[in-house]
Amino acid sequence: MRELFESTVRRICEDHVPIERVSAAEEKGWSPALWELFESSGFSQALAVDESGESGASWGDLCGVLMICGQYSLPLPLPEAMFANYLLTRSGLEAMSGSLSFGVDGDLCLEGSTVKGSLRDIPWGGDVDHVIGLVGTSNPMVVLMSRADAAQVNRTTNIAGEPRDELYFDGVTPLAVAPLAASMNKDVLKLGGAMLRSAQIAGAMQGVLALAAEYVNDRVQFGRPIARFQAVQHQLAICAEQTAATVVSAELACAQFDNGSEVSTMVAKISSAEAAAAGAAITHAVHGAIGFTQEYPLQLSTRRLWSWRSEYGSLSYWSQRLGSKVCAAGSDKLWARIVNASSDSTQESSI
């Protein structure tokens, strides 16, 4: 199944998401046609559960799809829509067709049957049909809102020019509301976002590494391809190590997300943030000035690496959370925690 998902999404990206389209999205904004193309492929609802409680696919099956979205700089909230539908259907609500995104931070609250407050940093929040968010902390509720009901839209973009908008709702009846699934807690949206970005970073890292390896074999200086210089080789070897680390940790996070493990998602976001910094720096260094231009496609990925590493918790944020727990538990619990982070047992893997 995994191979089929990946070959399908890769084919659509190759045919319909050339670098020109990624650049155009940054300048001209939302492309309804491109969204419809991806929606018709079914990926946005791939993780929805049906009436019998069965899901067509797991995050482990879809890790490669997220990586490909990252590698092609797909200018759509497809990963976000996948996650939002996953959350909606696990909380007993219906999956949504149409474009869908989610927001983690804000001050949304439920007053009677209406929602008031703002939701920030929503990927393509000002463009999508629907958004989801959580209200309340002790008994969080999932709310599904229509974007058209927002009283105010504040447009913001990240380093890569991707929309990260704020929506303000002024006493609006949500389209749907339900208690969050019992197996999840108030952090689920942030953790979900961290998992998505880790996998996208892993894909983008593979992209920039391949681009850099090709470039240094083509570029001739001092009478030979610069790939022949050990100084260049060793920089790209470090980039490859970081890529391998972020690929394996994203795979771990996706496979374990289905089991409710939080530690593996934290690990993936920490690992991918570290890799993103090294990967962007090294691939720019070996490209020389050409990589610093808008015309050359390296920037499409490196600007995303610089954005995605900070979204849904930075290296510092997750490291501090993980480290506080590790220290509080003491050294005798450390090894069991390391082992359990990668096993199917969720015992001790939650934080």
Added chain:
Amino acid sequence: MFTEQFKYTRIPAEAEAVRSEVREFLRDNLRDFPASKRADSWMGFDAEFSRKLGQRGWIGLSLPTEYGGADAGAFTRYVIVEELLAAGAPVSAHWFSDRQSGQQILRFGTEYQKEHHLPAICRGESFFCIGMSEPNSGSDLASIKTKATPTDNGWILNGQKVWTTNAHRSHYMIALVRTSDSESRHGGMSQFIVDLSLPGITVLPIKDLTGSEHFNEVFFDDVHLDSHALLGAEGDGWKQVTSELSMERSGPERFLSSMALLNTLIDAIGTEPNALQAKEIGHLAARLITLRQMSLTVTEQLAAGEQPAVAAACVKDLGAVFEQDLPELAQLLCDIPPASSGGCDHAMVLAHLTQQAPSFSLRGGTREVLRGIIAKGLGLR
């Protein structure tokens, strides 16, 4: 690209089943084992401890039952080994025979060699060392000069090995030596199982910078080897050695040999870390979990008969960087100076591993060699 090989690898349930047994064994047998000894990790030599592991059937257990093994999968060995390393158990005596010599003999050895060596390895009674480096052949291993010349009933060995860990307390060495002239740089070499008690062999320990004796110079002066000493086909030595190196570079010993320090550091910080301490400890834990996952992936590839040399090099290099960062981070996070004797556990472990750290990016292949292998995997050379 090879980075795509790093899929999620689960340890199978039957391999996980042995974990609690090993933990119980370690609780019983290492009850009073001090942190400063645990910091020795797989350099800690205790023949009696190795024999106990052999009695439990935990050495060479992936070897076939007919030769004393348990026919267990690669992951059962992985679980046992990582538990031993995480506890800082003294595993050095049987380390090389369990990790690679037994496997090499099984793959390339004659029936005689298998029957003669493998059961003793599994009992934890026969210890091996690996003879690769020579005075003028370190990273450039193919330039070795030690030579075996054929005779009517065997070989005569002359030359010198150096940096051979445990040669002074092992029974056998698997040595890579030259057996014929070859036009190819990687031709003309063969592997031998050398009985270190033979006349003509001199082993001189070399003290490391702390004064400890782990590695040695080994001199071969007209050593007569019988025909059973040749391992594998004459001339296949290079091929055999390179297949061995992936086993050597991807295991948990490449990131767990400083576990004692991570443990004492967490103890020294206490249960209420400040923001910097929490951040760095969390980051270290994340790196460790990632490295372990990478290592498990390579283990699966090895078990499937693949040759993941590039992936193994990634594990070893990242593992060495991790372990070399650890003593530096300990300095950053805690104001406890290292002490070679008389200090608290953390001070003693820190002193030991600060001094051992340079070896992590030397032993088993230097950083430069590993990054060269990865660059080759990227198509850069």
